[in-house]
Amino acid sequence: MNISSHLNQHISLADISSYVHFTPSYLSRYYKKQTGMNLKDYIMDCKIHRAIQMLKEGVPVSLIAEQLSFCSSSHFIHVFKEKTGQTPNAYISS
Numbered sequence: 001m002n003i004s005s006h007l008n009q010h011i012s013l014a015d016i017s018s019y020v021h022f023t024p025s026y027l028s029r030y031y032k033k034q035t036g037m038n039l040k041d042y043i044m045d046c047k048i049h050r051a052i053q054m055l056k057e058g059v060p061v062s063l064i065a066e067q068l069s070f071c072s073s074s075h076f077i078h079v080f081k082e083k084t085g086q087t088p089n090a091y092i093s094s
Helices: 013-020 024-035 039-056 061-067 073-084 088-093
Strands: none
Touching: 013 024, 013 039, 024 039, 039 061, 039 073, 039 088, 061 073, 061 088, 073 088
16 A cells, blocks of 8 residues: 555555554554654655645645545644644745
């Protein structure tokens, strides 16, 4: 499963573990051991990276939130600020 090609969907640990035929707990431990990073954090980092590209292309925040499967625009803004230290509008203005 190529995570970056599924950013428009809700990607869960269970989905990925089913795809690779591992249990969710084993996959989580294995991924962290191999990369030093939590798999959920990696998925969110991929989504934020894609969101930054979309912001630079002029895509509205509401559409980014929808296309990257955030539950709402406000949730997307919260996560974006948590990861980058800025709101999407502040990020694009800087």
